[in-house]
Amino acid sequence: xxxxxxxxxxxxxxxxxxxxxxxxxxxxxxxxxxxxxxxxESGEFVGDQGLTGPEEAKVVRGETxxxxxxxxxxxxxxxxxxxxxxxxxxxxxxxxxxxGLLSTLPGAGGMPTNMPIExxxxxxxxxxxx
Amino acid sequence: xxxxxMMNTMKAGHGVPGWPQKDLQAHIAYMISxxxxxxxxxxxxxxxxxxxxxxxxxxxxxxxxxxxxxxxxxxxxxxxxxxxxxxxxxxxxxxxxxARASAAxxPGGAPLNMPIExxxxxxxxxPEML
Numbered sequence: 001x002x003x004x005x006x007x008x009x010x011x012x013x014x015x016x017x018x019x020x021x022x023x024x025x026x027x028x029x030x031x032x033x034x035x036x037x038x039x040x041e042s043g044e045f046v047g048d049q050g051l052t053g054p055e056e057a058k059v060v061r062g063e064t065x066x067x068x069x070x071x072x073x074x075x076x077x078x079x080x081x082x083x084x085x086x087x088x089x090x091x092x093x094x095x096x097x098x099x100g101l102l103s104t105l106p107g108a109g110g111m112p113t114n115m116p117i118e119x120x121x122x123x124x125x126x127x128x129x130x
Numbered sequence: 131x132x133x134x135x136m137m138n139t140m141k142a143g144h145g146v147p148g149w150p151q152k153d154l155q156a157h158i159a160y161m162i163s164x165x166x167x168x169x170x171x172x173x174x175x176x177x178x179x180x181x182x183x184x185x186x187x188x189x190x191x192x193x194x195x196x197x198x199x200x201x202x203x204x205x206x207x208x209x210x211x212x213x214x215x216x217x218x219x220x221x222x223x224x225x226x227x228x229a230r231a232s233a234a235x236x237p238g239g240a241p242l243n244m245p246i247e248x249x250x251x252x253x254x255x256x257p258e259m260l
Contacts (some may be wrong), residue, residue, distance in 0.1 A: 059245045062233030069223040080231040099189035100197030123179040
């Protein structure tokens with residue numbers, strides 16, 4: 001069963017991460033690298049991506065002539081995807097346990113961020129391209 | 131340049147849209163055709179569809195690292211329905227692809243013109259974070 005673990009945050013939330021000291025960032029990244037290494041070794045790791053910040057985001061809609069309309073204005077309350085991990089696990093509980101580990105990664109002052117991680121199963125949908 | 135194209139269109143409680151079967155099939159055929167075209171042009175990196183929001187859990191680490199799950203989301207929350215990662219020469223090309231996805235047919239075959247959020251994917255964490 002493939003699950004996606006989504007890390008989201010608002011613009012204000014992203015600004016608090018950016019205020020971390022270099023030492024705090026170093027500790028956070030070291031723990032994250034170690035967790036990903038464990039998931040690779042257990043064969044549960046499928047993929048991960050980090051996204052650029054909310055200020056880079058555009059919203060696009062198709063118009064009748066197929067020309068894209070871009071806009072970069074979002075409400076303050078909007079949650080942006082910051083990054084995700086995809087894991088292939090035996091049970092949903094295992095996906096929640098991994099999300100719990102991600103949530104304990106150290107943040108400012110080395111304290112756990114306790115950031116919420118949204119967990120959803122990937123759809124085995126028919127949109128594959130090959 | 132890698133970009134992620136996100137469909138953030140679903141609200142809490144939503145399942146398969148209540149469209150006629152014919153309209154659902156036309157929508158899916160459009161997406162398969164778009165994915166095939168992007169695969170053939172070498173621009174498609176990956177695409178995933180997510181399960182519906184009623185399957186979503188929110189996880190935080192509790193004491194002792196035990197995951198605490200919750201399935202209660204604010205009514206206003208936007209859920210990720212699916213995404214594409216494309217590798218393109220310019221942001222404009224990413225916006226053009228997003229417009230194609232936006233124009234996928236909905237009920238009665240009319241273009242949905244759903245909003246697609248477009249952001250660059252980070253190839254790696256910034257050097258100062260490593």
